[in-house]
Amino acid sequence: xxxxxVDDERELVSTLAERLAIRGIDxxxxxxxxxxLKMAEAESYDLAVLDIKIPRISGVSLKKKxxxxxxxxxFIFMTGHGxxxxxxxxxxxxxxxxxxxxxxxxxxxxxxxxxxxxARGCAL
Amino acid sequence: xxxxxxxxxxxxxFQKTGGGTRKRLVNFPRLWKSSVxxxxxxxxxxxIFITIVDYNVxxxxxxxxxxxxxxxxxxxxxxxxxxxxxxxxxxxxxxxxNNKFEELKDFDxxxxxxxxxxxxxxxxxxxxxxxxxxxQRTYVGPYELKDKDYSSQKWYDQAVKQGLYISSVxxxxxxxxxxxxxxxxxxxxxxxxxxRASLDIEPFERLLSEIDIPGAGDAFxxxxxxxxxxxxxxxxxxxxxxxxxxxxxxxxxEVLEGKxxxxxxxxxxxxxxxxxxxxxxxxxxxxxxxxxxxxxxxKLVAFLVVSVILILAVIVSTVTYIVNKIYLADExxxxxxxxxxxxxxxxxxxxxASGVAHEINNPLAIINEKAGLIKDLFTxxxxxxxxxxxxxxxDSVLFSVKRCGRITRRLLRFARHxxxxxxxxxxxxxxxxxxxxxxxxxxYRSIEASVEVKDVPFFETDxxxxxxxxxxxxxxxxxxxxxxxxxxxxxxxxxxxxxSVTIADDGYGIDEKEITHIFEPFFxxxxxxxxxxxxxxxxxxxxxxxxxxxxxxxxxxxxxVFTITLPLYMDEKKRTKA
Numbered sequence: 250x251x252x253x254x255v256d257d258e259r260e261l262v263s264t265l266a267e268r269l270a271i272r273g274i275d276x277x278x279x280x281x282x283x284x285x286l287k288m289a290e291a292e293s294y295d296l297a298v299l300d301i302k303i304p305r306i307s308g309v310s311l312k313k314k315x316x317x318x319x320x321x322x323x324f325i326f327m328t329g330h331g332x333x334x335x336x337x338x339x340x341x342x343x344x345x346x347x348x349x350x351x352x353x354x355x356x357x358x359x360x361x362x363x364x365x366x367x368a369r370g371c372a373l
Numbered sequence: 374x375x376x377x378x379x380x381x382x383x384x385x386x387f388q389k390t391g392g393g394t395r396k397r398l399v400n401f402p403r404l405w406k407s408s409v410x411x412x413x414x415x416x417x418x419x420x421i422f423i424t425i426v427d428y429n430v431x432x433x434x435x436x437x438x439x440x441x442x443x444x445x446x447x448x449x450x451x452x453x454x455x456x457x458x459x460x461x462x463x464x465x466x467x468x469x470x471n472n473k474f475e476e477l478k479d480f481d482x483x484x485x486x487x488x489x490x491x492x493x494x495x496x497x498x499x500x501x502x503x504x505x506x507x508x509q510r511t512y513v514g515p516y517e518l519k520d521k522d523y524s525s526q527k528w529y530d531q532a533v534k535q536g537l538y539i540s541s542v543x544x545x546x547x548x549x550x551x552x553x554x555x556x557x558x559x560x561x562x563x564x565x566x567x568x569r570a571s572l573d574i575e576p577f578e579r580l581l582s583e584i585d586i587p588g589a590g591d592a593f594x595x596x597x598x599x600x601x602x603x604x605x606x607x608x609x610x611x612x613x614x615x616x617x618x619x620x621x622x623x624x625x626x627e628v629l630e631g632k633x634x635x636x637x638x639x640x641x642x643x644x645x646x647x648x649x650x651x652x653x654x655x656x657x658x659x660x661x662x663x664x665x666x667x668x669x670x671x672k673l674v675a676f677l678v679v680s681v682i683l684i685l686a687v688i689v690s691t692v693t694y695i696v697n698k699i700y701l702a703d704e705x706x707x708x709x710x711x712x713x714x715x716x717x718x719x720x721x722x723x724x725x726a727s728g729v730a731h732e733i734n735n736p737l738a739i740i741n742e743k744a745g746l747i748k749d750l751f752t753x754x755x756x757x758x759x760x761x762x763x764x765x766x767x768d769s770v771l772f773s774v775k776r777c778g779r780i781t782r783r784l785l786r787f788a789r790h791x792x793x794x795x796x797x798x799x800x801x802x803x804x805x806x807x808x809x810x811x812x813x814x815x816x817y818r819s820i821e822a823s824v825e826v827k828d829v830p831f832f833e834t835d836x837x838x839x840x841x842x843x844x845x846x847x848x849x850x851x852x853x854x855x856x857x858x859x860x861x862x863x864x865x866x867x868x869x870x871x872x873s874v875t876i877a878d879d880g881y882g883i884d885e886k887e888i889t890h891i892f893e894p895f896f897x898x899x900x901x902x903x904x905x906x907x908x909x910x911x912x913x914x915x916x917x918x919x920x921x922x923x924x925x926x927x928x929x930x931x932x933x934v935f936t937i938t939l940p941l942y943m944d945e946k947k948r949t950k951a
Contacts, residue, residue, distance in 0.1 A: 258735055264742035271746075271753045329734030330727060330785075350785060351738035352778045355745055 250366065251292065254278040255285045255311065256300040256327070268355055274362070282306030282314075289315055289322075296323040296365055298358070301335050309338050323365040327353060382693050384700035401700050408692045416684050424677045428670070435666050439640060443657060444628045446586060447642035451626065451653050453580060454594070455646055458539060461494065461554055461572060469558040469568040477502045477511065477568065484513045496573040498551060503529070503567040514571070516546055532557055532567050539649045541596040542574050542603075542611065550574050550611050552602075574611075578603045589658040595619070596650040607633075608656065617641070620652065630659070708910075715911055719841070730781040737777050744770045783809055795943065798836050800864055800872065801826040807843040811851060818856040827865040829872050832941045838915045839939075845912045846876050846935050853880030853933060870941050877934040883927040891925065919943070 252269065254276055256262040262278040269276040277292065279285035282303055289297075297315060301308035312324050326339040329351040339348045347361060384401035468486055469477070476482050487500040499514025507524025523529040532538035532555040540553040555569040581592045581603055593605035599619040601609050608615050616634045620627065620643045628642045638659035645652050748767045751760070783806065804824050808815075815822055850860055859879050867873035883891060892913045916923050920940045927933040 258739060261735070261739045261742055264739070264746050268742065268746050268749050271749045328731075329738065330731040350778075350782055351734040352741035352774055353738070354741075354775070 250274060250296075251294045252276040252362065253285060253288060253292075253294040253297040255280075255282070255297060255303060255308070257281065257303045258300075265355075265358075269359075272355075272359065274359070282311045285311060286314065289319065293319070294322060296325065296362060298325045298327055298362075301326055301328040301339065302330060309342060312342055323368070325349065325358075325361055325365060327351060327358075382697045382700075383704075384697055399699070399703065401696055401703075404699075405692060405696045408696065409688055412688045412692065413685060416688070417681060420680060420684070421677070424673065428673060431669070431673075432666065435663070439657070439659075439662050440628045440630075442587075443640050443642040443655060444626050446584070446590075446592075447626045447628070447644050447653060447655050450581070450584060450592060450655070451644040451646060454577075454651070454653055457577065457580065458554070458646070458649060461570075462537065462539070462556065464490065464494070465554060465556045465568055465570055469556050469566075474502070474504075474558075474560065474566045477566075480511055480513065483511050487513045490570070496576050497570055498547075498549075498573060499571045501569045503555075503569060505565050509569075510566075528553070528555065529567070532569075533565070537648060539651075541598075541600065541650045544612070545571070574603060586655060586657065587662065589661045591656045592654070594651045594653055597652065602651060615654075617656075620654070712911070712914065726784040730785045733777065734781050737774055737781070741771065741774045741778075744774065795833055795835050797831045797833055798839065799831055800829050800874070803836060803839055804843060804862055804864070804874075807840055807847060810844070811847060814851065815860075818851075818854075818858075820851065820854060820856070820858045820860060822860040822862070824862045825864070827863070829864050829866055830941070832872065832939075833943055834919055834939060838919055842912050842915050842919075842937065843876075845908045846937075849908065850876060850878035850880060850933070850935075853882075854878050855880070866941075867938060872939045872941060874937045874939070875934055876937070877932060879932040882929040882931055882933055883925070884929060888925060888927055892923070 252274055254262045254266055254269075255278070256265075257280050259280050262280065266276040266278045277288055277294075279288055280303075282305055285297070297312070299308040299312055303311070306314075308326060308328075312326075315322055316324070324343045325347045326343055327349045328335060328339075336345075336348060347365060349358065349361065384405065468490075472482070472486075477486075483500055483502065487497060490497040490500070499512065499516070499518075501512040501514070501518065502510050503523055504510050507522055507526075507529050509518055509521045509523065512518045512521075528538050528540060536557040536559075538553070538555040542550050542552045545551060551571050551573050553569060553571050555567050557565055557567050559565045577594075581594070584592055586592055591606040591608060593608065594602040595615050596602055597619070599615045601611050601613050601615055604611055605615075608617065617631070620629075620641065622645055624645065624647075626642065626644045628640065631639055631641055633639045633656070640657040640659055640662065642655040642657075643652055744767050748764070748771070751764060751767070786806065801824065804826070808822055808824065811822075814820070847860070847862075854860070861877045862874065863877075864872060864874040891909050893910060913923055916937065916939075920943060922938045924936045924938075925933065926936075
């Protein structure tokens with residue numbers, strides 16, 4: 250299981266990656282959309298946790314690009330902003346239960362990751 | 374009372390409070406007053422003016438016609454009286470010139486003439502001949518007056534000088550009122566003689582009494598001294614002095630207005646009859662004369678009063694109707710402005726809240742992860758795992774982050790529902806969420822809030838609107854309660870299609886007079902303290918949009934209960950509107 254974390258808050262995303270690693274989940278992180286796309290080319294990821302508001306490429310369009318290239322990849326949105334449009338857009342893309350508002354408890358995040366991957370497991 | 378209340382136009386509720394968009398364009402009671410006054414003035418003043426002018430003109434013309442008619446009667450009557458006397462004078466004149474002195478001196482001849490005169494005219498009582506020395510030569514009549522000397526008497530003097538004498542009425546020996554006519558015939562060489570006759574006044578009186586004079590009229594004759602010569606109806610007996618001033622001499626018929634002895638208004642018509650001591654007088658009662666005018670006057674005044682009432686009624690009702698229409702339109706305008714203002718305000722609050730929440734959430738997330746990592750290092754890598762104090766500190770940091778997260782999440786959720794959308798809601802959750810905003814205030818003021826939701830299913834409604842409704846009512850309840858108050862919220866299914874929620878507080882309560890107005894826009898008991906009087910009217914409007922309803926019961930000193938009814942199923946129209 251390999252996870253890609255994308256958030257422009259480097260402090261946040263790096264720490265989160267470290268904490269996931271402690272729990273045995275391989276997690277890489279990127280601070281921009283371009284960086285994330287590059288990393289996805291080099292490595293295959295099972296799941297991506299995306300912030301919605303990131304510079305240049307938004308979380309939602311990044312998800313669309315990644316999904317196009319890697320249809321197997323699962324997504325979880327994580328945002329500090331709770332606007333109605335974001336909620337609707339992300340619910341359509343990933344389902345309402347995979348839309349998380351910061352700050353997120355790590356246990357909740359891991360639960361959601363497992364749920365997402367299980368769903369893929371079932372699909373497979 | 375209730376009918377009166379219904380008739381009372383809405384604009385009388387007009388209050389001059391507020392400024393800005395709340396400000397009314399017009400002061401409606403003043404507009405009503407000035408419109409009524411202006412229209413009434415423009416239509417009533419000419420009407421009243423014309424009526425007054427017409428009243429005066431008619432009265433004056435009627436009066437002058439009375440005077441004219443009186444003058445005509447006096448003239449006619451004078452002509453009759455004059456001819457009556459003239460006829461007698463002319464007959465005596467004929468006799469004196471047709472007979473020689475010697476012939477007339479003859480008693481038999483004179484007696485025959487008297488007999489013939491009496492036969493023709495009726496009222497001759499005696500006839501006598503007086504010579505130039507003033508001695509009565511022959512007398513035919515009921516008395517022994519032969520050889521009586523008149524030379525020193527006034528009437529003889531006048532007869533000699535003017536050739537004619539007509540006396541005032543006097544009693545004489547027979548105690549019958551009569552008068553005397555004397556004519557003179559000049560002979561040659563300055564010689565002359567006089568023929569003198571006495572006449573009863575009875576036919577004279579008959580002449581006057583036969584005339585019917587309108588206005589309780591009285592026709593009679595007085596002499597120049599004001600002594601009544603004939604009988605009068607209201608002004609005394611024959612030979613009495615009249616109780617009116619003697620009219621001024623005039624050679625023509627005169628009519629004037631005056632007052633009688635009783636102080637009543639009268640019309641006096643008179644005429645001096647030439648060559649006699651007589652004045653013909655006609656007195657009319659003005660009151661009787663004006664009787665017919667009185668009837669016309671009542672009709673005129675009644676017409677005026679009815680017209681004024683009708684005009685006023687039409688003006689007042691039309692102006693009231695129009696002003697009320699303008700008032701209601703203005704009220705709608707102000708209401709619309711305020712709804713827009715309110716919606717804008719809520720939207721701004723929403724944007725602000727989500728902005729703040731977002732800005733706080735990111736650093737909060739960093740704190741969360743960093744603290745989480747420290748804890749992970751302690752627990753997973755067993756570094757300093759025994760350091761209980763550090764673990765405790767980190768736990769409290771994480772707990773605080775969680776608490777902050779709850780607050781920002783609540784803010785975000787609230788802001789998210791500012792936008793309109795119909796969704797499945799859990800009523801209990803919505804109520805708790807709204808109460809969450811007031812949690813701290815409740816804690817500080819020791820207000821106890823209890824919520825009981827009995828088998829209410831999830832149902833579709835506009836969550837944002839419902840939040841605002843609860844927030845408005847619960848906010849009001851909080852400000853009505855003293856510290857230590859109790860707020861009880863009970864929600865239950867009401868029939869198959871509705872949910873009812875009662876929100877009861879034990880605050881000050883609402884005055885009976887005010888309770889009927891609390892859902893009206895701009896009704897506020899807190900004007901000047903920041904109240905706009907829009908909270909409950911907006912709540913009412915929001916509930917109507919959701920297809921629900923709101924009711925209120927209250928008792929001063931005991932508290933207030935608001936009951937909200939919401940439909941479990943929104944109809945299609947409401948759904949699209951929402």
